Amino acid sequence: MISRRRVLAGDLIQDSMGRRVIVLGEIEAWTADENRFHVRYGDGSEGLVAPERAKLVREAEPPPGKTNTTRQRGPTPETGRPSLVLDEPDSTVGYAKSKEYRETFLKKNPHLGREVVVHHAVPQHVLVKYPNLFTPNEIHSLENLRRIPKELDSTLHHRDIRGEWNRFFRENPTTTRSKIFRKVREIAAMYGHQFVPPVRGGK
Known part of the structure; x- marks a missing residue:
């Protein structure tokens, strides 16, 4: 025992x-x-x-x-x-009962309205790039979701953060959960102040 x-x-x-x-x-x-x-x-x-x-x-x-x-x-x-x-x-992720992550996020944050950009701290592509490292229930959990201002979607979300992860994927054909979480904290340290609410690098 x-x-x-x-x-x-x-x-x-x-x-x-x-x-x-x-x-x-x-x-x-x-x-x-x-x-x-x-x-x-x-x-x-x-x-x-x-x-x-x-x-x-x-x-x-x-x-x-x-x-x-x-x-x-x-x-x-x-x-x-x-x-x-x-x-x-x-670093924590939760266990979502549903894979409808927008609904999960909005249920907890109804005051934000439906026009929000929901970002995955551990990106969804991890499920494809590193099979079995995370489960969909973890990736879509509330603890892994962040809000990005809609006006920053194309720059912060699709250019800056995605660029960081694309470089990580190229440099790491294999990886561990610990390395993924270190990258999450690194990105938070660089860009977390632009999330709503802000997220620090140690989060």
Whole structure:
């Protein structure tokens, strides 16, 4: 059984059948005792593993200059449950029940009206470029969505930010979730002050 210390994304655990799986995150339930680990098996399939039926095999190597420390857990704002807490202390994505991300965003921000540009911090193209690294439910979650002023759509959104990601894709034929999140923070540091509301590089 795994203790209630935080198991981080990237950790290797062994389930009750002896299979070793990579942890993608933790599904938040109404009570901590009902939480499950969201995992990926060797064949690329995904599933849930109960902590009491698993044991830790190997901790993920932390990003450079950081250590594996306990993070605050919290529910997805849009629904109150569930959310995935990932391996970067300042980066999270949630778990969206729907892939209609505009509706997800507008439900939380109805005061903005429907004429908004909704930007994915971790871009949708990641699903194609790096299959199995993220799930659509993560990419379209509220935590991964940002608002960009409509007048900046062609410059900030389609030129500056897309240019940054296109360069990242060219330079990284393969990558990790940690590197993706570092790029998200790098872009936020450069352009986050133009989002509504503003986002800092550590977000």
